[in-house]
Amino acid sequence: MDLLTNQILAGIATGAIYACMALSVVMIYQAIDHLNFAQGEMAMFSTFMSWQLMQWGVPYWGAFLITLAFSFVGGIVIERVLFRPLATAPVMTNVAGFIALFSIINSCAGLIWDFTIKQYPTPFGSSPFLGSQLISTHEAGMIGITVMLLVCLYLFFRYTKIGLAMRAAASMPESARLVGVNTSWMIALGWGMAAAIGAIAGMLIAPLVFLEPNMLGGVLIYGFAAAVLGGLTSPLGAVVGGFLVGIFENLAGTYVPGVGNELKLPIALALIVVVLVVKPAGLLGRPILKRV
């Protein structure tokens, strides 16, 4: 029984990482209707930015805020320069664009900061949290920030005018345009926000996985999986999905014989496929009806 509780706690801790990433995936999906494969690399680049700032002597929270602003602007610039011209191109072409962006950012980060792993500081300390060996204060802080982010996003989308406009632009672009929503800028704003959330995720994850250009590749896969599991239309679903994926991954690794670290990912993904087959819109997503 003790082992079970411990494994679940550890799962929640890793789940928080996935939940963070999934949140930014859902964010961008809401804005542009695609999964952005370069999301993880954008977050990784932001994290390196903040690391560099700290190397230059900027205090943690200062670097945090500067990086957020940089990522927000960076996201908007990427949308304006690279993806705006592709707005009318077929979906597949857009996906190819994401892959290109992935390749560019990864390669540039590798050149600037090389591929050696680096320590990344945490603002919460890493002593055991409330005497538990499995959750450190950093992980607890991370879970706290993820939940806070979720609440903020909910409030933003539910109660602000811009939030409403973004939702409108995402779900019914034409009607939104008719009532005066500037849909094209809403998409850019979505990119900016997704980049900023990704940056937060990156900076929170970095102390756990160490900083290096490929650090978020694996995390992004889990993030996608979590987002899809929770339903791509629901930020809450993304967070719930993240925690579920984390817990399940840990339990499968412990209790199913023959599942080492190698097979964790395929098993987690297989579970998600099973869930999707039963519930194609994800756990908390809204089913979309189609009309001829």
Place this chain on the structure above:
Amino acid sequence: MSAVEEVATGAPAVEGIPKKAMAFEQGTAMVILTLLVFMPCFVKSFFVFQMTMLLIYGLAVLALNILTGASGQFSLGQSAFFAAGAYTTAILIEHGGLNYALALPIAGVVCFAFGFLFGQPALRLSGVYLALATFALATATPQLLKLGYFERWTGGVQGLVVTKPDAPLSLPMSQDVWLYYFTLFVAIGIYVLSINLLKSRSGRALMAIRDNEIAASAMGVDVALYKTLAFGVSAGITGVAGGLGAIAVQFVAPDGYTITLAISLFLGMVVGGVGWLPGSLVGAAFIIFVPNIAEGISKGLSGAVFGVLLFLVIFLVPRGAQQVVQFVSDKAGRLRRT
């Protein structure tokens, strides 16, 4: 957010391509074929090997094109079928002592069955969800191949060595050249069959599903059957390509069939033009040669250079090689008229 169910007037994920535009005219096809047939007489043997790989990847991209371009289903899992084909061929040749020409069709049939079965649960999914499911398949494949249970046949992490066949009837050509012609022969056969498949009643059914699934089913198209069949056919062709690939590089190992391969094939399809079968060859050329070119331009930044080149291509021609050819033929047609 509101609980009202969203209603989407489904714009198809893949743009409809008129049936005529899916293949070349006969004249152009003949010119390309002649070039491919006489190519080995003029170039070095390494280039012949590269051309063989080009044809093999071309086949794999073609298979993806049938799945995505014709039936409108995404797949990021083609590397799994490629691996299945490669391993089936390698095991049949090395452990079964079978002739390679016999092993290939068997690999095709095995992969067809595999794809057909995978298509069953995939029926419930579409768009990004399907992309994720196939992606899961692709990431799982190398791990599964490494498993201890299968090590007796697959050779585990080490993989298997495959012997390269000699030219039959003691024809005076090297192994590379013979393999090139053999691959070319298979590729042409599959290409012609694919074109005919898409022109047939089944092809029309697939395209109807791609353009509007609900309308297609209302007109009596068995949506489930055709969608899984598309998966099967695509997997079968990919399997044959995988088998040929195994023979050409004389080696199969789990790490040769990672998600990177699936992504490459996807890029090849986009660059060649989704749903335009001859474009598969252009796409294959892109995924084989462009990374080398990028490496040549800058070693440290090869990834960035590759990304920039890819961006250039999709900015200039968002619909891939298909768009270029269409543009040229439009211009030529106008010139002929005046």
